[in-house]
Amino acid sequence: MKLPPLIYNSIGKFLVFALLETACALLIIKSSIVQKYRIMEGVRNVQSFFWEKGTAVKKYTSLSQSNKDLEEENARLLAQNIFLKDYIVKSQGESKLEELSSQLKDNAGDSSLTSYSFTLAKVIKNTINTTHNYLVIDKGRRDGITEDLGVVTPSGVVGIIRGVGEKFSYVLSFLNLRQSISAKIGSTESPGTLKWEGGSIYKAYLTEIPLNTEVAKGDTVYTSGNSSFFPSDIPVGKAISFSVENGAHKKVEVELLQDFSNLDYVIVLKNHDKHEIDSLSMLKPPSPKK
């Protein structure tokens, strides 16, 4: 492409002008210290301006590499974050288990819990609005959970494990018409059956209490310990009222201590003697001698 003569002329004038002014600047720098300092300051400013722009351009051109590095760094931090979160959850779980098990021991007494080991579990799902309620907890086979283990909190019974997956377990809630547990009232040793009959999640009924058993309003209802699921003396509720049914036994209305609408963590109880107890229960009585 041919440039017009006017542009050639202008470029030529500018070059001559720049050449002469550069010569003047060099002479000034050589002959005067103050001017030299000032001019060099200006030159340095121009230099740093271009250096800065050059660095910016270099940075811009190497953005893809920077992005790659950042992605790697991000992935590394993400992995670290997951590890640390896991660590925190585990630490919190351990301290929570300690807290809950000590509460449980305070409530139920140490002696009744000697043959039990505790596993803390987080409630993943909890239904309370049907007549066949259930829970899902975050502990499964790999955590040593098996079927038919009792699930409690320091405030009472929650349910019994009826299904176990690798990582999760299915708990049949106490708030289920198919579920009942053996319980006693006050300091008596006469066991009855505690059952939720639907309706309010805060009420259950203790039935089959012998007529001669003293029942007073406000008496605490405990687990009896007659099953291998739950140890004895875990407080479950308080007696509100009672009635006599069919003239044969008493039926006690119980206010449950456990708030099922607010369940975060539960304790899975593993009875180490359960197998022995169950196998003994299966024994047939000896046949009479002829």
Added chain:
Amino acid sequence: MMESLKYIYGFIVILVLQLLCSEFINLWPMLYIAVIPLMIILLPFSVSTYVLMICGFAMGLLTDALSDGVLGLNAACCTLLGACKNMITKPMRKYDVQTDQFDMDSGEFRKGKLILLLIICYLVFFIPYVLIDGAGVSGILYIVARIAVNVVVNVIIAYLLIRLWIRRFF
């Protein structure tokens, strides 16, 4: 030939005048009597920008070398004036004269236009001069005041020189 000799002679006279002013006239530290820009102003319009720049550089350098100042300071300012002169005078020239010849004696360049030309040329000369001479040490008010004083005084001197002496000489 005679035309060239006339300008070379004028060149020498103005240079001597400048050296005398630099050496003997020191009225005020702020004030600098600059006669050499006149030579560039008085060169004809037909002289190209290249020649004006080189003439300015040569005259300025000679002044700096022969006087007691910062070497290169006058040369830098005169080169700038040489580069700008044609740009400054072009609109005036188009308006006032038909030919490309600029003759101070023709009377076509009226008083007002001449003063305006002198003011612009001296501003072009003195702005870099004061800035470089002060080297950014002085405050803005001092710089402005110095530029104003120098432009006013030098325009008066240049106008008087043109009207009283150079007009007759050229």
